[in-house]
Amino acid sequence: MSVAIVGVGQTPFSRNCGVSIRELCFEAFREALEDLNLTSKEIDASIICSAPEYDKQRSPAGLISEYLGLTPKPTFYAESICSSSSTGVKVGYSFIKSGLHEIVAVIGFQKMSEISSAEVQERMGRGADTQWESPFGTMMPAGYAMYARAHMQKYGTTEEQLAKIKVKSGKYALLNPLAIFRREITLEECLKARVIASPLKMYDCCANADGASCVIMASEEKARKTTDTPVWVAGIGAASDTLSTTGRSNLTGLTCAVDAAKQAYQMAHLEPKDVDVAEVHDCFTIAEIMAYENLGFCKPSEGGKLIEESQTYIGGKIPVNVDGGLLSKGHPIGATGGSQIRTIVLQLQGRAGKTQVKGAEVGLVHNIGGIGVYGNVTLLRR
Amino acid sequence: MSVAIVGVGQTPFSRNCGVSIRELCFEAFREALEDLNLTSKEIDASIICSAPEYDKQRSPAGLISEYLGLTPKPTFYAESICSSSSTGVKVGYSFIKSGLHEIVAVIGFQKMSEISSAEVQERMGRGADTQWESPFGTMMPAGYAMYARAHMQKYGTTEEQLAKIKVKSGKYALLNPLAIFRREITLEECLKARVIASPLKMYDCCANADGASCVIMASEEKARKTTDTPVWVAGIGAASDTLSTTGRSNLTGLTCAVDAAKQAYQMAHLEPKDVDVAEVHDCFTIAEIMAYENLGFCKPSEGGKLIEESQTYIGGKIPVNVDGGLLSKGHPIGATGGSQIRTIVLQLQGRAGKTQVKGAEVGLVHNIGGIGVYGNVTLLRR
Amino acid sequence: MSFDKFGKISYLSETKVADFAKYLEKGKIMATRCNTCGKLYFPPQADCPDDLSTDMTWEKLSGKCKLLTYTTAHFAPAGFQDDVPYTIALAQCEEGVKVYALLSRNINENEICIGMDLKLTPLQFPNGRITYELKKA
Amino acid sequence: MSFDKFGKISYLSETKVADFAKYLEKGKIMATRCNTCGKLYFPPQADCPDDLSTDMTWEKLSGKCKLLTYTTAHFAPAGFQDDVPYTIALAQCEEGVKVYALLSRNINENEICIGMDLKLTPLQFPNGRITYELKKA
C-alpha cells in the first residue's frame, strides 16, 4: 500500500503575523483542504510540529487540533527542532502504512515574533548540550559557521560561492508571494554585509519568522477518493548525529543528511540523478552547499563549484530551492519542513507557476534539525 | 506481524534525583536492556518523551540518544504531556508495523525538581488554553477537582471513596521500591489533609517527581531472537478531547479515555472483563474512579462503589495500580506512561514479586495527558 | 488594540479576536457567530472549523448562565499565590455556550451549588487590566 | 559540590560528573575512562554506552590540542551580548577526544589558523565562576 500527500497549505511567512498560533495554523489547514473531496471530520489523527518556548502556550497539540475541529481524534506534539514537520510526515507515513490511521494531518507552526532575536538565539543555544556547550554562548549561526570554516579550509570553498547561494535565493523569492524577503540581492551586498559569525555574514543567515504549514497524508485508497493529483511518498530517511559538537567526526558535511538520503534513495529505488527538483535546508548558505554534496548532487568538495556554475538554477543540472529557500522565505522552525514539502508537491502537481520545473516527476526534500543533529530526507513522486 | 515489548526499565521516582536528565535516562535504559540478547547498536530508532520547560535543556532527543549510544539512528521528541511515553509507544508500534524500523526504544523522562511546585503548576497552567483559561489561575488539581465536584453531584461519589483510592495506593506502594512514598496512609489522614482544590485534598493529588522509564519494542521476528518472554501489543487506542474546559460535553468522565479504550478493545478483540490487571492514570483519586467507569470495569456512576467494595485490590474483580499508582509512585510526567507499561509487562512476565496477580494474561495501561485532553489505552498480552 | 490587557496575567497578546477586549472595556461580553453555518462561539473565535469559514459576526451574550461545576483553589500557580482561595467555575450560558471564569468573591463558599443562576459580568482590576467574572444572578 | 559554577552561564546544576568542577578549581581538566572497555570520554561522562557500564575513572588531560575549526561571533544570544566578539573553537586533544571552548582573547583573529597548536587551560572568572579556554601553546 502506498501513502500519498493529498493536500498542502502554508501561510505567508512574516516577521510579525499579528495573530495567535491556532489562528495561524487554521490558515495553513484551510489551504491544504482546498479543492479536496474531504472534510476535517474524516481526518483520523493529527501531528502538531514545532519547537517549544518561542511562545507561552505549552502542549499546543490539544489547542490546535481543537481549533481545527479535529477533536476527538488523537493528536500529539512532535519535535526535532527545525525538521519537526518532516518528522511529523515520517510519523504520519507510519501511522497510515501500519494501518492505524487512513488520513493524517501534519501541522507545523512557529511564532517567533513574541521575543527578541537574542532571546531566540538563547533558546536555540539551549538546544545545544546545555552542560558542555551552551555555557560558551553557542548559537545556530556559530555552529554552521564552524562547518563553513572547515569546508573553506578543506575544499577551498569561498565566501563568494556562499554569497551566490543567497543571490539565487533572492531571485526565486521574488516570485514567491509567501516569502518574507522578496527582492533580488547582489553578490556585492552579500559580501559587504556585517559579520554575524565569521565567515557567515547577514545574508548568509536565514531569518526567524512566524508561519504555519500543513500536509494532509492519506492511504492509497483514500487518496484516490480525495484528489485527482495525489503525490506519492516514495522514500523516507531519517538519521541523527551527536548533539555535541565534540562528538562529530565530519566537519565538512552533515552525516545525518548523508545517512537519511541513503535510506530514502534505497527505499524509493532512486538515485540522485533521478531527482528533478529539490528543496534543501538552507538555514545558512553553507548548509545548502553541504546539502548538494550530502545528497549526491555533486561530489564532496564540489558544492561551491555547483552553485558557481549555476547548476542549481532552473535549467541547470538540478534546480534547488526555487521557492527562495529558508534564506528568503524565512524559517519559522516548526513550519519549515511542511513548507518545503508544499513546494515540491506543487511542483509535482504542475502547479508551481513561474518557478515550475517542466515535467518534474521526482522531488526531494532535505530538512535538518539543529546544527546537523536531525537529518530528514523525503522523496516524493508524481 | 505482531509487535512486542521486549524490555522495560525505570529509575526510582524521587523528589530530587541529583543527576542530569541524560544520566537519569541511562539508568532506565540500562535496566531495559538487562538480560536481553540485544546491544544498543541494534536499536533502529528512539523516541524521547517528556514535557518541555521543566528543565533548561531544549530538544533533549539528540542529547539523550547520543548519551545512550544510539547515534546515528533517528530520534525525535514526542509530547502529549502526562501521556507522552504512551504516545511514544504508539509511534514505536507504527514504526515497526509499517516496516520502517525493527527495534525501537521509547524513553520517557522528567526532572521537575529544578523548579518550585508553584512554578511547576504555572507551567502546567500554560498547558491549558493560555488565551482563555490560564489567565484565571488554572492548574491541574483545579481541573480534576471540577470533575470530582461534578461526579459527586451527579453520582453521589463521596470524599471517603476518593480517599479509599489513596489508601489502596499506599498499601501497594509499600511493596514498590521505586515509589516516592512508601507508606500506608489511613482513611482518616486522607480526609483530614489540607485542601488543595476542593474537594481534592493533599492525598488526593499525586506528587511531582524526577524519573525516567524505557520501553524496548521489537518486531515479532526480532522479539523472538531477543527474549524468551516477549509481551505482545494487542491493542492501541488514542483519542483527544478539547483542550478548553468550555468545549467539554461530559463533566463526569473523560471521553478521550472512553474513545481510546473502545479502539484498543476492538483492535485486540478483547473486552473489559478479559483484563487481568490494569494500570490507570491516577494523577488524582477522582481520575482513578473515572478510569474504572471509562474503561468499562464498572458502569458509569459505580466507580466509587467499586473501590468501596475493594474490587480493585489483588483478589478483587480487577486489580488496579498494584504498583502504588501515580499517587504514591510520583508522577514524573514524561516517564509515567513507560512506568505503567513496565508494571504491566512485569506482571505478564510473572516477574511482579509480592504484587504478582496470579496467571495474569492480559493487562491494560490507561495514560491520560493533561486534564483529559490526550487519552491513551494500551492492551498487552502474554 | 491588542489582547494583552485581558486577564489577571496575560500569556497572549495577539489574536484575530482582540476586539473582544475592546468590547469588554465597554461592558459587553461578546461571542462570535459564523455567518456560514450559524454556529455561536464562546470564547469567540475568528474561524469556523465546521465549514472552514472566516466570516464571523460579533454578538453580545446576555450573561445569564448556570453553574456546571467549580472548585476552590487553596494552592495556586506562580503569579496567583496571593489570590488564594479563589473559586474557578464552569457555567452554561443561556445561548448554549460555556464560560470558564472565577466566581465572584461576594459569593460565600457555602452558598455555591451546582445549577445556581449566575451572571457573567465584566470586571476591571485596579491596575487597569480587564476580565469577566461570574456573579450571583 | 554542584556543577552550577561551571561556565559563564550555567544551565545545569546536578550531574554525576560534578567533581569535574572541583578538579577544575584545582587547575586540572579531567576526562573519564571506562574501566570496562577503556574508552576515554571528554566531556567526561559517568556512563559508558558501549557496554552500559558505570564504572569510570577520572583521568587528567594534558591540555595539548590542535584547532579543528572556529568562528568569531559578532552577535550573541541573550546573556552573552556584552562579550562580542568572541571566538568559539573546536579542538582535538592529543588523547583523541575533542573539546569545545572559547579561544583566549590573547589570540588575535589574524593569528588563528586551523591546525594551530593550543593549550586547554582552566579559567576563573572575576565573579568566582570557572571554565576552561584554549590558549596559544
Ligand SMILES: [Zn+2]
Ligand atoms: Zn461555520
Ligand SMILES: [Zn+2]
Ligand atoms: Zn565502556
